[in-house]
Amino acid sequence: METGQRRPTGRPRGFDADEALERALLVFWERGYEGASLATLTDAMGISTTSMYAAFGNKEELFRKALERYTEGPSAYLDRALEEPTALGVVTALLAGTVRTTTRPAGPNGCLGVQGALATGDSSRGARDLLVAWRDSGYSRIRERFERAVDDGDLPPETDPALLARYVTALAYGIAVQAAGGVGRDELQDVADAALRTWPPC
Amino acid sequence: METGQRRPTGRPRGFDADEALERALLVFWERGYEGASLATLTDAMGISTTSMYAAFGNKEELFRKALERYTEGPSAYLDRALEEPTALGVVTALLAGTVRTTTRPAGPNGCLGVQGALATGDSSRGARDLLVAWRDSGYSRIRERFERAVDDGDLPPETDPALLARYVTALAYGIAVQAAGGVGRDELQDVADAALRTWPPC
DNA sequence: CGCATTTCGGATCGATCGATGCAGAAACGG
DNA sequence: CCGTTTCTGCATCGATCGATCCGAAATGCG
DSSP states (O other): OOOSOOOOSSOOOSSOHHHHHHHHHHHHHHHHHHHOOHHHHHHHHTSOHHHHHHHHOSHHHHHHHHHHHHHHTTTTHHHHHHTSSSHHHHHHHHHHHHHHHHTOSSSOSSOHHHHSSSSOOGGGHHHHHHHHHHHHHHHHHHHHHHHHHHHHTSSOTTOOHHHHHHHHHHHHHHHHHHHHTTOOHHHHHHHHHHHHHTOSOO | OOOSOOOOSSOOOSSOHHHHHHHHHHHHHHHHHHHSOHHHHHHHHTSOHHHHHHHHOSHHHHHHHHHHHHHHTTTTHHHHHHTSSSHHHHHHHHHHHHHHHHTOSSSOSSOHHHHSSSSOOGGGHHHHHHHHHHHHHHHHHHHHHHHHHHHHTSSOTTOOHHHHHHHHHHHHHHHHHHHHTTOOHHHHHHHHHHHHHTOSOO
């Protein structure tokens, strides 16, 4: 059985879809869903609107795929953080990853999952709901990790994992908002360090 | 000298400018600057585009005035919080006000200063910068309040007021992001309470 | 080669964007 | 009544929005 990499008949694609998606991701990240017009997107991707629609479907689908790429790329620190052996290690890695990703020297400031489509008009409601689900997924995974920490005895048995997860995500989103406003990496890492000094807060 | 309330000659305005601005504020709050089109704005305001331009200038000016109204209305809890006698009281009132304002049962969820224009295209950069300055102003006032608390002996002399202000604003913005995603008032107030239990975090 | 298949560039679609022009209506001071 | 001033309704502006159509170009296959 082959890997399915058999080249299909017809004119081959003249661009790298992965690289084009990466360029689109950067545009969405910097300008948000509504602020990223098809013209700015395709211009950054180096392809025509025709090619974009053929390869990705439409703007909302492109955003969805860019968000997937964001999750597996810049936002992959979440997966790694959840594998830390202790709850304190999880939070430390999570906040450090948030600070680093939202303040990359070469790249957009902030978090795509926050500023991509926080409040929108009717036509962009799909993208907004997509990000609501994305943030909710991150929250749920952190909560489940804390539940496990309670079961392991890593966190006191009276702790509320859901509350703790809301607290940590609130800090992360707050860091992302400040990063979007231009607050520097060191200053935000200090915030993370301060919060970690009183962990857990209950 | 009169108060300047002398009615000017000419046809009087056929609508209440304050109420129209309030309606516009709600639209900006719910949909963000880019998501709020002139059509949706003027429809909610109950006036024509001509009247809107005559009374408020243009879309960006309308947004600026709506933000002023937001500051003096829904966001006035900041001023009241800063007058609390202790730093703990300030933070308690600040976070409680944030939770209440971002989760009003009848009204948009979230914070206009956060979701109004967090990431935008070129044409909305003015609104984005306006909100960056708005958030920075709030941060600075909180920092100055903490500096005073240190001088008063209300906070330990080794505390960093700037760091503390960043921490509190991060929590507030994080609460606002979660509120925009539909997280309920009680759950967010629990987050605020948890953070207050370990105040100050340093 | 011819043929089927796919992608390409360029033109263009109707709708909507923010913003204005203009004529007339409605208020004022005299 | 007048002239002046301001506001309003309607039409419309050029630009841009997301999305498509179409003919030419580029491949694999026979």
